Every structure is written in C-alpha cells, then in structure tokens.
Amino acid sequence: MAKSDILETLRRALAGQGVDLENLNIKMLSDLDEDAQNVVMGTLGDGAPQRIGVRLEAFYERMNADQLKCVAMRFNPAAKAARVVDNRKAITQSLNSPALLATMLAKLPELERNALDFVARHGDAVNGWDIISYLAGVGFTAPKQLPGGSSMSFYGSRMMDSDAVRLIGTLLRDCLLIPHSSQASWFGRGYYYQQSPSTPEDDVLYIDPRVEQALRKNAKPSTRSRVPLKLPSVQAQVSAPHPARVLLELAEVMNLVLASAGVTLTRDGWVSKPVLTRFAKLRPWLEGRSGFYLDALIGLGCLRPDSSETTLKPDITAWSRFQTLPLEAQYTQVLECYIQTLDQPQAIHAFDGVTNRHAARRGLVSSLALLPNHAVAIDTALDALFERSLRYFCSSRESLWGGKPTKLELPAFFKREVLGSLHDLGLVALEGKKDGAMSVGPGIAWLNGQREPITSSALLVQPNFDVLVYLDALNPLALAALSGADCQRIDAQTATYTISRASIYRALETGLSATTLLEMLEMFSSSPLPRNLFSSVTEWAGRRERLSLTEGVTLLEYHSASERDAGIAQLKGATAVGERFALVAHAPKKAVVHNYSSNPTRTIAFQNDGTFKLEGGSDLGARAAIAGIATLVSPETYAFSAETVRRGGFNAATREAFLARVKNKIPASLEALLSIWSGKLAPPSLAPITVFQHEQAAALATHPSLQVHLDAALSPTAMLVKRGAEKKLEAALSALGLEVGQVLRDNIKMVESQSLSPLQMGLDTRKMRGILETAIAQRRDVELQYHSEKTTQTRYGYPEKSRGKVVQEALKPISVTYSASTPYLNAVTLEGEETRRIRIGYILGLAIA
Amino acid sequence: MPRAKKTPEPSSSANAILEPAPPSGTALAHQNLALLEVADAADLQSLLLDPRVKSFVLSAVSPTQAVVLPQHSKALLEALKKAGHTPKVRVHG
Numbered sequence: 001m002a003k004s005d006i007l008e009t010l011r012r013a014l015a016g017q018g019v020d021l022e023n024l025n026i027k028m029l030s031d032l033d034e035d036a037q038n039v040v041m042g043t044l045g046d047g048a049p050q051r052i053g054v055r056l057e058a059f060y061e062r063m064n065a066d067q068l069k070c071v072a073m074r075f076n077p078a079a080k081a082a083r084v085v086d087n088r089k090a091i092t093q094s095l096n097s098p099a100l101l102a103t104m105l106a107k108l109p110e111l112e113r114n115a116l117d118f119v120a121r122h123g124d125a126v127n128g129w130d131i132i133s134y135l136a137g138v139g140f141t142a143p144k145q146l147p148g149g150s151s152m153s154f155y156g157s158r159m160m161d162s163d164a165v166r167l168i169g170t171l172l173r174d175c176l177l178i179p180h181s182s183q184a185s186w187f188g189r190g191y192y193y194q195q196s197p198s199t200p201e202d203d204v205l206y207i208d209p210r211v212e213q214a215l216r217k218n219a220k221p222s223t224r225s226r227v228p229l230k231l232p233s234v235q236a237q238v239s240a241p242h243p244a245r246v247l248l249e250l251a252e253v254m255n256l257v258l259a260s261a262g263v264t265l266t267r268d269g270w271v272s273k274p275v276l277t278r279f280a281k282l283r284p285w286l287e288g289r290s291g292f293y294l295d296a297l298i299g300l301g302c303l304r305p306d307s308s309e310t311t312l313k314p315d316i317t318a319w320s321r322f323q324t325l326p327l328e329a330q331y332t333q334v335l336e337c338y339i340q341t342l343d344q345p346q347a348i349h350a351f352d353g354v355t356n357r358h359a360a361r362r363g364l365v366s367s368l369a370l371l372p373n374h375a376v377a378i379d380t381a382l383d384a385l386f387e388r389s390l391r392y393f394c395s396s397r398e399s400l401w402g403g404k405p406t407k408l409e410l411p412a413f414f415k416r417e418v419l420g421s422l423h424d425l426g427l428v429a430l431e432g433k434k435d436g437a438m439s440v441g442p443g444i445a446w447l448n449g450q451r452e453p454i455t456s457s458a459l460l461v462q463p464n465f466d467v468l469v470y471l472d473a474l475n476p477l478a479l480a481a482l483s484g485a486d487c488q489r490i491d492a493q494t495a496t497y498t499i500s501r502a503s504i505y506r507a508l509e510t511g512l513s514a515t516t517l518l519e520m521l522e523m524f525s526s527s528p529l530p531r532n533l534f535s536s537v538t539e540w541a542g543r544r545e546r547l548s549l550t551e552g553v554t555l556l557e558y559h560s561a562s563e564r565d566a567g568i569a570q571l572k573g574a575t576a577v578g579e580r581f582a583l584v585a586h587a588p589k590k591a592v593v594h595n596y597s598s599n600p601t602r603t604i605a606f607q608n609d610g611t612f613k614l615e616g617g618s619d620l621g622a623r624a625a626i627a628g629i630a631t632l633v634s635p636e637t638y639a640f641s642a643e644t645v646r647r648g649g650f651n652a653a654t655r656e657a658f659l660a661r662v663k664n665k666i667p668a669s670l671e672a673l674l675s676i677w678s679g680k681l682a683p684p685s686l687a688p689i690t691v692f693q694h695e696q697a698a699a700l701a702t703h704p705s706l707q708v709h710l711d712a713a714l715s716p717t718a719m720l721v722k723r724g725a726e727k728k729l730e731a732a733l734s735a736l737g738l739e740v741g742q743v744l745r746d747n748i749k750m751v752e753s754q755s756l757s758p759l760q761m762g763l764d765t766r767k768m769r770g771i772l773e774t775a776i777a778q779r780r781d782v783e784l785q786y787h788s789e790k791t792t793q794t795r796y797g798y799p800e801k802s803r804g805k806v807v808q809e810a811l812k813p814i815s816v817t818y819s820a821s822t823p824y825l826n827a828v829t830l831e832g833e834e835t836r837r838i839r840i841g842y843i844l845g846l847a848i849a
Numbered sequence: 850m851p852r853a854k855k856t857p858e859p860s861s862s863a864n865a866i867l868e869p870a871p872p873s874g875t876a877l878a879h880q881n882l883a884l885l886e887v888a889d890a891a892d893l894q895s896l897l898l899d900p901r902v903k904s905f906v907l908s909a910v911s912p913t914q915a916v917v918l919p920q921h922s923k924a925l926l927e928a929l930k931k932a933g934h935t936p937k938v939r940v941h942g
Binding site: 501505509540543544545547548550551553554555556557558559560567578579581583584585587588590591592593594595596597617620621624648651652653654656657 | 871872873874875876877878879880881882883884885886887888892900903904905906907908909910911912914916917918919920921922923925926929934935936937938939940941
C-alpha cells in the first residue's frame with residue numbers, strides 16, 4: 001500500500017468516527033478504535049518518514065493545570081499566562097507562529113534538540129525506545145531526577161522513575177513528545193490491573209506536525225555520532241548463521257504450513273504442541289526454531305486465524321507480497337517480529353529486571369552496533385553495553401510501583417537473548433555457541449543495508465533434481481523459485497534443496513505456474529536446467545489439472561434436463577453439471593436454498609415399525625444417504641435394505657448426513673444392523689454355552705479347583721463355563737462331594753442388571769471427552785460409571801477436590817464445559833429430574849446408547 | 850457346488866443421487882458444497898471404488914463430477930493426497 005493510500009485510509013477511518021484529521025479533537029490515539037489504530041500503526045516501521053498529524057491541542061483535556069503551565073512556559077514563556085485558559089491560548093498561539101516556535105527550538109538543550117531531530121528524521125512518530133537507544137548510543141546520559149519530582153502528574157498519570165524516562169522526561173512533560181497511550185512504559189503502574197506490560201504501539205511518541213515543520217526549517221547539523229565501545233580483543237573463532245538462512249528457514253516453515261493446509265491452535269490461541277512436534281519430525285534441522293518462525297509468519301500477516309479462530313490459515317497474497325521485498329527488508333521485518341514476539345502468559349508478569357521485553361530486545365539489537373569488529377568476551381561486552389545503553393531498558397521492581405529506584409544490575413535476560421535468538425538470527429557470532437567470546441554477526445550488515453553486491457548465480461540445478469543454493473548470491477526471486485523444492489540442509493555458505501512431485505504440487509497450489517517456476521529456476525541457475533526436469537515438472541503439473549476440488553460451490557438442481565437447459569440460458573455464467581444440475585455463482589432469488597455449511601433440517605422421521613419417511617424438503621445429504629441404505633417400500637416410506645447397504649452406499653459421509661437429518665432416534669437394533677451390513681461390525685455368532693448356576697456361584701467360583709474352569713460371571717448366581725472344560729468342572733464338583741444338576745433352576749435370577757451396552761473402560765480423558773461430545777451432537781444417551789467429585793478442605797482451609805464414591809447410571813448428556821482447563825460433563829438423568837456435573841477425568845467407563 | 854456370494858460387488862454407481870427431484874418448475878439451490886471434478890468418467894469410477902476416497906464423497910452428480918459436504922472436503926483432500934493424487938484446490942467465485 002502506498003503511503004498516500006495509507007493516510008487516505010486513515011483519514012477515512014477517522015472520519016468514520018467523527019474525527020477530522022486536519023482539526024483533530026481526539027484525546028489520545030489509544031482512544032481510537034482498533035481499525036484506526038491499525039492504520040496508524042501500519043504507517044510506522046518501514047523506515048521511510050511517516051506523518052500521522054497528531055496535534056497538541058487534542059491533549060489539553062488530559063493535562064492538569066501544573067502540566068499546562070510547564071507546556072506554556074516552554075512554548076510561549078513571554079505570555080506569562082496564569083489561568084488554564086490563558087495557558088492553552090499561549091500554547092496554541094506559539095504552535096501557530098513559526099517565529100515563536102523557532103525561538104523555542106533555539107533554546108532547547110542539546111539532548112532535547114538531538115532527540116527531536118531524531119524523531120523529525122523519521123517523520124512525526126517513532127517508537128520511544130528508539131529515541132532512548134539513539135540518545136544512549138551517541139553518549140547522552142540521564143539527569144539524576146525526574147522533571148518536577150516524582151509526584152507530578154502527567155496526562156493524569158505519574159511518570160515512572162527510571163533512567164529511560166529521566167532521559168526524555170522534560171520532553172514528555174512539556175508535550176514536545178506526545179505519548180500514544182497512558183499504558184506506555186513511561187508511566188508508573190498505580191493498580192494491580194495496570195500491571196500488563198505496554199505493547200510496542202503504546203510506546204510510540206509523536207511530535208506536533210507544526211513542531212516537526214519548524215525543526216526541519218531550523219535544521220541544525222548534529223554534532224553527535226555513535227561512539228563505539230573500546231573493548232579488549234580475545235583470541236577466538238566466532239561464527240554466526242548466515243542471515244539468508246533465517247529467510248530460508250522461514251520459507252521452509254511456510255512450506256510446511258502450506259502442505260498441511262493450516263496450523264491448529266489451542267483454546268488460548270497458541271500454536272498447538274502436536275504441530276510443533278510434527279514440524280520437528282519433518283524438518284529436524286530446524287532444531288525447535290519452527291515455533292519462532294510460526295510466530296514471525298503470524299506477525300508478518302502471512303498466517304491468519306480462520307473464522308472459527310481454531311486454525312491459522314496461510315495468506316498466500318501476503319506471503320507473495322513479502323517475498324517480493326528485497327532480502328534485507330525481509331530480514332528486517334523478521335527481526336521486528338522477533339522484537340515484538342508475544343510472551344507466553346506465564347512469562348508476561350514475571351519480573352526479570354527489564355522494563356519491557358519488546359523494548360529490551362529492541363535496545364539490545366540497536367546497541368550491538370556499538371560493539372567493536374573483533375571478538376570480545378561475552379560478559380565484558382554485555383557489561384559495557386549495559387553501562388552505555390542497556391541500563392535504560394531496565395528498571396528496578398520498586399520504580400515500577402512508584403518507589404525509589406534501587407541500584408540496577410545486568411539482568412540475565414540479555415545474555416539469554418544473545419546466546420539464543422540473536423545468534424540464531426545471525427546478529428551475533430559466538431565461539432561455538434558457548435559461553436566464551438562474541439562479536440557482531442553478519443545480520444547487522446544486512447540491517448544497515450551494507451550487504452555485499454551479488455556477482456554470481458544463486459542456484460545450481462542438478463540432473464538428480466537437487467538444487468544447490470549459494471547463500472551469498474541469494475535474491476528474492478531465487479528464494480521464491482525455491483518454493484518448488486524442499487530444503488534438505490543448510491550450512492554456513494550453501495543449502496541443498498530437492499525438487500519432488502510434492503514440492504512442485506505445493507508451489508502450484510500457491511498460484512505459481514509450472515512455466516514460471518521453470519523460468520525462475522533457469523534464470524538463477526548457473527548451468528542450463530536438466531531436460532528431464534522440464535518433462536517431469538510439466539507432467540506433474542498436468543496430473544494436477546486432471547483432478548480438482550472446488551470449495552464453496554452453489555449447484556442448482558432442476559426437475560429435468562430441459563428445465564435445466566432453459567434455466568442456464570437465463571443465468572449469467574451458469575454451466576451445466578450432469579443432467580439436471582447447473583453450477584452458478586449465486587443462487588437465484590426464487591430458488592429454495594439448502595445451505596450445507598449450517599446445520600441441516602431434520603427431515604427423516606422413524607416410524608414404530610422401523611421404516612422412515614421424508615418430511616418436508618430433502619437436501620442432497622438426505623437423499624444420498626437414503627439412496628445408500630434404504631429402498632422405497634411404499635409411497636414416501638423407506639426401509640433399510642441389506643442389499644443396498646452391502647453395495648457400498650453407506651460410508652462415513654452418508655452415515656453422518658443421515659444421522660444429522662434424523663428427527664427422532666434411530667432404533668438401536670436398526671443401527672446395529674446397519675453397522676453389520678456395512679461391514680463395520682462382524683456378523684453375530686450363535687453357539688451353545690454351558691452355565692454354572694447356584695445361589696452362591698460367585699463364592700464357589702473362588703475355589704481353586706473350580707476357578708480354572710470358569711469364565712465370565714453373568715451375575716453372582718450364574719457363570720459361564722470355559723469351552724471344553726465342562727467335563728473337568730463336573731469332575732471337580734464331584735470331587736468336592738457336590739451333585740451336579742443338568743437343568744437350569746427358574747427360581748434363581750440369572751442376570752442382575754442390564755447395561756445399555758458394554759462399558760468402554762480405561763479411556764483417557766481426551767478420548768472420553770470426544771466420545772461424549774459426539775454423543776451430545778447426535779443426541780444420544782450414555783451410561784457412565786464414574787467417581788463423584790468430593791470437595792474437602794485442606795488443613796489450611798483451601799478447598800481440595802478428590803474422587804468420591806463410584807456411581808453407575810444412564811444419563812442424557814447436555815454439554816461439556818471447563819473449570820480452568822478441567823473438562824466437566826453436564827447431564828440430566830433419563831427422567832430429566834436431576835442434573836449431574838461429572839468431572840470427565842473421573843469417568844471409569846462409558847457406553848453410548 | 851459353489852456357494853452363492855452374499856455380498857454384492859462394490860459399485861461406484863451406489864453414490865448416484867436418487868429421486869425425488871424437485872417438482873417441475875422449481876429449482877433447488879445447494880449452497881456451500883465442494884465439487885470434485887476429474888478429467889474423464891473412468892477416473893471418477895476408480896476414485897469411487899477406493900474406500901479411502903469414497904468415504905468422503907456424498908454423491909456423483911455427473912459421470913465426471915461428485916459433490917462433497919463442506920465438513921468433509923479437508924479429509925477428502927488428505928485422502929486424495931495419501932492415495933497419490935495431486936488435486937487442484939480452488940475456492941468458487
């Protein structure tokens with residue numbers, strides 16, 4: 001999007017909220033809705049000067065009399081205003097007078113002038129931490145105290161007492177720098193609910209466009225430049241990954257996502273662990289970095305949550321746009337994603353000595369430029385960087401909560417980042433990734449646009465379809481051409497890819513054509529492409545064309561072929577499908593609509609005799625299901641047919657379609673028959689058995705001489721005899737002096753209770769939850785054997801839940817809910833009189849009716 | 850004497866749509882379906898004889914086209930890929 005387009009979009013978004021950009025009357029930018037903020041934030045960060053146009057007048061309402069006085073004193077000291085109204089007038093008068101602004105700027109101390117000039121070089125908005133990093137880098141140090149003391153209120157909040165805030169404190173107080181949000185890192189936290197760290201957007205600082213204009217008009221050459229650190233050199237062999245490796249790995253993770261058509265998310269919105277495990281298995285050389293690259297792809301907008309927010313779907317357009325950027329720009333954007341990486345929830349509130357992790361990462365990356373070109377001991381380097389720059393990104397726990405800051409020490413956070421992410425990103429070279437020496441990595445040259453010119457070909461395509469990639473010679477198009485290949489390995493200077501049918505298929509699915517892919521490979525290969533590659537790629541592309549799946553289609557169904565042909569003649573863009581169907585872009589207004597993405601209407605009603613009728617209109621799902629399992633037995637009445645089912649019409653799709661459309665319950669016997677006819681269950685067996693029957697059968701069965709011949713118990717009074725052991729049991733009973741009868745006695749109850757079906761025992765919680773959710777969806781009853789949940793108190797008075805007595809009962813499941821992350825089943829008894837809340841982890845066995 | 854075979858041979862035509870069709874003069878619109886298309890009729894027949902693929906196909910609507918419920922399109926895609934096919938995936942419109 002061009003910058004003018006962005007600003008136009010911003011103007012429209014603001015106008016939609018009744019805000020005129022030219023006459024801005026918003027209080028703080030954070031008051032805008034998310035869309036408008038996104039447009040604002042979308043204009044930041046691409047390196048080119050950005051102008052948002054935030055005017056100071058909009059903040060008058062947020063300032064108290066003391067602050068207004070300070071601002072007026074700064075902008076227009078000659079006015080000597082006393083009242084609030086007069087102070088506002090004096091400030092506005094100065095802002096609208098280039099002469100008064102020039103006078104004000106001329107009086108600025110060197111630190112303030114350098115800070116404002118830095119912002120003006122970037123437009124009128126910049127992340128505040130960049131200003132602090134710049135000021136520290138050119139050798140400025142923070143004053144000893146906050147302006148106005150620690151009790152003064154700014155924009156209704158108290159300023160945090162830290163080195164960073166003291167550095168730009170007067171500029172903040174006097175509105176020369178305008179904060180984006182009161183949640184910014186510059187303000188202290190007053191209450192518990194304010195303890196969430198600020199986001200990079202919160203920390204943006206603006207200057208009034210009139211001040212920016214005055215700064216440019218009264219430009220002064222800066223006398224300050226970055227002062228490199230002088231540190232002792234150590235003898236060590238340091239190495240860092242090539243920055244191109246970061247982009248190759250990012251592309252490979254995107255390829256994995258494309259091949260798996262998305263990434264599943266947990267309920268909290270994090271990438272689920274099985275995805276990371278699968279990626280690690282498919283590409284072991286990524287060594288667990290796939291999580292970072294997935295986060296980066298989300299940050300780049302190349303992966304977006306679908307409408308259900310359970311899956312991340314690849315955005316091919318965003319990915320293609322990203323791939324057209326110069327490699328240095330791609331690298332910078334990935335680095336920005338690293339800086340803005342979201343912390344896991346448990347890490348957000350853990351205080352580790354840095355004011356905020358986004359800012360600390362930003363500060364650490366920019367301060368690396370202060371290091372000398374030779375290898376230095378890691379601890380020495382970090383200590384020196386801390387003294388010069390990194391301490392501005394740290395704060396003591398006391399200062400966060402308004403207390404007096406205590407002495408700062410180098411937090412372990414920085415060393416962890418240097419040894420981990422910064423090395424992986426190629427920004428830091430390490431001595432064998434050990435805790436020894438470090439130096440600046442090749443990534444810094446990429447960030448500063450100092451990449452060496454490319455003089456050779458990037459690829460070498462070999463007859464065995466292997467592609468050798470020279471990392472130094474890589475360019476965006478060659479990188480895009482590699483989307484048609486799978487990465488096998490990456491080392492310091494080269495990488496090896498393999499072209500396969502699957503990789504070509506994946507590339508074609510992203511919208512590349514086989515011809516384009518071959519042309520790109522040919523363009524960047526140092527030798528002519530092997531002839532067999534042309535023929536194979538062309539053949540693979542041809543095979544793809546023979547089979548297609550189109551999602552989201554609308555089919556019109558007519559009574560006859562002639563009606564369909566007449567219908568097509570009236571509909572623009574309609575094409576014939578089969579004899580009676582037409583493929584159309586949209587359903588005509590007059591047509592009766594069946595929408596298959598919503599729950600179907602229940603139109604199949606079972607009769608008492610096991611036949612069923614179609615009531616109301618029938619969609620394709622109902623008709624296909626019926627065609628696969630039933631025959632017409634009388635007008636409008638169908639019955640299940642063994643022959644139809646055995647012919648194979650009853651499959652997963654038709655079964656699901658049928659069950660979803662049944663009004664009342666399918667008789668259990670018919671459902672069992674369907675399962676047997678379709679081969680899902682084995683046919684039933686009929687065989688004679690021998691029963692051991694006695695009032696004390698269970699007690700007798702414990703005798704060692706009888707136990708070995710007995711099988712399952714039907715009840716305490718009846719047990720099955722093992723096949724072939726009848727004679728032996730009879731002999732054992734005789735040996736015990738018992739006479740054996742040959743006829744069953746009617747006065748003994750053979751079976752005590754009848755279960756709905758055998759209980760499935762020993763399932764894990766996830767599996768049980770799945771079965772229960774299916775039962776709920778299919779409106780089926782369940783029989784459960786479970787421990788009731790018992791709540792007791794610990795000796796400290798806290799409630800403690802544990803397993804209570806075992807209960808077995810038939811229930812109607814209603815829903816599955818969660819308490820924290822523990823799943824519970826809500827159910828009612830079959831009579832509907834009592835409700836149950838059962839902890840799914842406490843279920844011992846279950847059966848679906 | 851050879852025993853009579855009880856189980857009929859699997860048939861790809863088992864997935865054909867039966868009546869009732871909509872009454873004369875009316876049109877039924879079936880929205881948000883997935884449409885599986887192949888180059889020739891033999892390809893569809895062989896696909897519908899493959900139990901891995903057939904499970905997710907609702908019904909054939911022409912010798913070379915079959916409809917799939919939207920909730921099964923992802924599983925069908927996976928099944929096709931597992932069976933060695935490289936289907937072209939499109940979104941209508």
